Amino acid sequence: MAERVPFMAGNWKCNTVLPEAVDLAKAVAKASEKASGVTVAVCAPAPFLAPVADALKGTKVALGGQDCHWEAGGAFTGAVSTAMLKSVGCEYVLSGHSERRSIFGDSDADVNKKTLKILEEGLKCILCIGELKEERESGETFNVCDVQLTEGLKGVSAEMMKNVVIAYEPVWAIGTGLTATPEVAQETHEYIRKWFVENYNQEVADNVIIQYGGSVNDANVDDLMACPDIDGALVGGASLKAESFSRIVNFNK
Numbered sequence: 001m002a003e004r005v006p007f008m009a010g011n012w013k014c015n016t017v018l019p020e021a022v023d024l025a026k027a028v029a030k031a032s033e034k035a036s037g038v039t040v041a042v043c044a045p046a047p048f049l050a051p052v053a054d055a056l057k058g059t060k061v062a063l064g065g066q067d068c069h070w071e072a073g074g075a076f077t078g079a080v081s082t083a084m085l086k087s088v089g090c091e092y093v094l095s096g097h098s099e100r101r102s103i104f105g106d107s108d109a110d111v112n113k114k115t116l117k118i119l120e121e122g123l124k125c126i127l128c129i130g131e132l133k134e135e136r137e138s139g140e141t142f143n144v145c146d147v148q149l150t151e152g153l154k155g156v157s158a159e160m161m162k163n164v165v166i167a168y169e170p171v172w173a174i175g176t177g178l179t180a181t182p183e184v185a186q187e188t189h190e191y192i193r194k195w196f197v198e199n200y201n202q203e204v205a206d207n208v209i210i211q212y213g214g215s216v217n218d219a220n221v222d223d224l225m226a227c228p229d230i231d232g233a234l235v236g237g238a239s240l241k242a243e244s245f246s247r248i249v250n251f252n253k
């Protein structure tokens with residue numbers, strides 16, 4: 001059985017101004033010093049990636065981008081390419097965050113193109129999936145995950161999966177304070193892991209890191225992390241508070 005290293009990632013979304021971003025990065029780096037056996041990353045706003053990379057230099061905290069374009073570059077005003085992200089020191093890029101899907105209209109096909117481009121660039125992709133409140137209420141959760149995984153991972157081989165992390169984020173739990181209970185989250189994580197057995201192989205399923213996301217905080221992280229198929233967290237709101245994210249990174253093992 002594979003030993004999956006827990007992975008805690010902060011998603012700062014459209015928050016912070018430059019001095020705050022740099023201070024937060026330094027605080028996360030300090031908090032992570034004593035956290036052993038855990039991978040830590042922060043996905044900072046695009047304009048602050050370079051200074052945040054500087055602040056994280058020599059620390060164990062990796063840098064991530066929150067989104068990217070699937071094209072290599074060119075006349076795409078406002079877009080950020082994977083080459084740009086790589087050149088400022090990103091190791092990870094989010095793909096398919098629910099806010100990109102619902103507010104900016106990213107389709108499963110767009111998410112797939114971004115995922116492939118991230119991997120082609122030699123970066124690691126955090127592919128976000130998850131159901132809406134209505135979909136959960138109508139019993140569609142597993143079906144939604146199936147579609148988003150099938151479409152999002154088109155063309156991604158078992159070998160390429162070594163650079164893919166899945167973030168299961170029930171949309172009704174993101175930024176709402178409504179965390180899925182550990183039981184509810186575990187049930188879907190177990191489904192996702194089995195999906196990888198059926199659609200890839202046992203080795204991929206055993207090794208893939210599946211983060212939970214949705215109002216993770218210092219009070220609920222330990223119970224979530226005690227679930228066998230929850231390998232980490234993608235954290236929005238609480239990642240903006242140095243103290244909370246420090247506690248998350250140093251969850252009770």
Ligand code: PEP
Binds near residue numbers: 013175234236
């Ligand atoms: C997220 O942004 O991916 C997220 C899970 O946000 P929050 O922790 O605020 O719910």
